[in-house]
Amino acid sequence: MSIVSVLASERALPAIGAFVLVLLLLVIRAGVKRRQAAANTAPQLTTQFIKASEKDRQPGDWDPVHFDYPRLDPSEEHFSNVKPIPYRPFKWGDYHVTMGIRSMPWDEWLELDREFPQFHRVADHRIRTRGDRLVIVHPEQPGIVPSGHAAAEELMYEIAEYLSRRHPDAYRVTRKPVSENPDENGWYGEGKIWTITLIPFDETYDLEKSEPLKVARMLIQEDFTLMLEGTDGRYYLQAGAVVIAGSWRLEDKMGMPLEDIHLSGNVPQYQTKLQTSMDRYFRRLPLDKPVIRNNYAVQLVQEPAARMPAPAPGSLLARDPDELAWSETMNGSEDSNAFERAKFVHDQRDPTPRDADGESIFPASRTETPATARTVRLRTERQTLRRLPRTGAIVFTIRVYQTPFEELVREPGVPGRIASAIRSWPEDVARYKARDAFEGILPLLDQCHQEQIGQGLVKENDKKTNFPF
Numbered sequence: 001m002s003i004v005s006v007l008a009s010e011r012a013l014p015a016i017g018a019f020v021l022v023l024l025l026l027v028i029r030a031g032v033k034r035r036q037a038a039a040n041t042a043p044q045l046t047t048q049f050i051k052a053s054e055k056d057r058q059p060g061d062w063d064p065v066h067f068d069y070p071r072l073d074p075s076e077e078h079f080s081n082v083k084p085i086p087y088r089p090f091k092w093g094d095y096h097v098t099m100g101i102r103s104m105p106w107d108e109w110l111e112l113d114r115e116f117p118q119f120h121r122v123a124d125h126r127i128r129t130r131g132d133r134l135v136i137v138h139p140e141q142p143g144i145v146p147s148g149h150a151a152a153e154e155l156m157y158e159i160a161e162y163l164s165r166r167h168p169d170a171y172r173v174t175r176k177p178v179s180e181n182p183d184e185n186g187w188y189g190e191g192k193i194w195t196i197t198l199i200p201f202d203e204t205y206d207l208e209k210s211e212p213l214k215v216a217r218m219l220i221q222e223d224f225t226l227m228l229e230g231t232d233g234r235y236y237l238q239a240g241a242v243v244i245a246g247s248w249r250l251e252d253k254m255g256m257p258l259e260d261i262h263l264s265g266n267v268p269q270y271q272t273k274l275q276t277s278m279d280r281y282f283r284r285l286p287l288d289k290p291v292i293r294n295n296y297a298v299q300l301v302q303e304p305a306a307r308m309p310a311p312a313p314g315s316l317l318a319r320d321p322d323e324l325a326w327s328e329t330m331n332g333s334e335d336s337n338a339f340e341r342a343k344f345v346h347d348q349r350d351p352t353p354r355d356a357d358g359e360s361i362f363p364a365s366r367t368e369t370p371a372t373a374r375t376v377r378l379r380t381e382r383q384t385l386r387r388l389p390r391t392g393a394i395v396f397t398i399r400v401y402q403t404p405f406e407e408l409v410r411e412p413g414v415p416g417r418i419a420s421a422i423r424s425w426p427e428d429v430a431r432y433k434a435r436d437a438f439e440g441i442l443p444l445l446d447q448c449h450q451e452q453i454g455q456g457l458v459k460e461n462d463k464k465t466n467f468p469f
Helices: 003-009 015-041 047-053 116-134 149-166 212-219 258-264 270-284 414-424 427-432 439-454
Strands: 135-137 171-175 193-198 203-206 223-229 235-241 291-300 376-387 394-404
Touching: 116 135, 116 212, 135 212, 149 171, 149 193, 149 212, 149 223, 149 235, 149 394, 193 212, 203 212, 212 223, 212 235, 223 270, 235 258, 235 270, 258 270, 414 439
Parallel strands: none
Antiparallel strands: 135 235, 171 193, 193 203, 223 235, 223 394, 291 376, 376 394
16 A cells, blocks of 8 residues: 555544645655656657667668657747847867767757748758759668668658647648558657648648658758768768758768768868767767757858849849858859869878869968958857667758857957957868958957956956857
């Protein structure tokens, strides 16, 4: 007999005893509710999940796993009222190359804010005008890794389920009848989503008839890639929708394993500091432990009035003057043969890698645009890594944020901190990030920092940060 039954059976309790009994019953009931709530929010996994996570799983071998995404509360605000999150992922002092990951709250997988309409317009234009180069499913690489099609379809349904529950005021879905086969249903045993409507833009997509990656990309503000494990244990880029990359092209990376993606992009210190840990992490990433990381770059953007000739009406630059999609000021034309940054493998022994003509393969410093508070942008990325349960693919989302330096310099503590971070870059990192194109902004940052000290907004020796803000 439980303690509740014992206490409840007592009939001759004094007043104080009755009061204690009531308190005990309330405490026990609250505890039961807390346990029920925890059960509702914790990921539900079958024994297959345990097997799928074992170290002895054969490379490229993945059995579909039943996984219930933790229950989501609807967002309290419509996205049109949500300000972009001010990520400031840089620190005072020495520069360190790390993965820099942290746990991802389940209700923060995808972020919407008031800039969604502009992101949507740019994405729509990009997909309509060059979608075959920005939204790609790579075919099977026989004997190594399957096509990315199944993972793309799984991701589309996952995104539709998430958005319709997290933002029901912005997304409306219709569902099929519940199937006797649980693999044919949606989340929590509900019918599979048939259509999804993006209410603010009056756009409806039939998920059975639409191209999965295009639908998925048009529903959100993030770019994304899908990495599949090969029989050799490496993860291959087999699908993706990357429309606002800024300075790299998805078409140059498709079908590559993880290490070649980074080496071909000349990522500094990848082989010595990151490759081993990233390979291990991708191999072991569990279903129930998605992660977030942030990074940053500095982008130079020519002022619209200075563009000669002026962008043609309806062109990308006319629609996207901040160069969210492609950093033309720093990289030149997206179609130019001169843009070969992604085609060279970084040689760690050569401090200045060059192309066949002897030119540096870091072309960003070619810009003649002066670095001022009006032309320099902080470009940050919020990236998430999450494994999908049915295909085992790892989806890598990339949400871009841009902040003009004329706004950034007014934030307490930020001018001094970002100036310190930029100066801390080792030479290889400085070349990779094209510091010489915008380092002329450093005196302004120093001046703003001193003014903030004089105004009492910051203390001179205060180097504390609340990373990544």
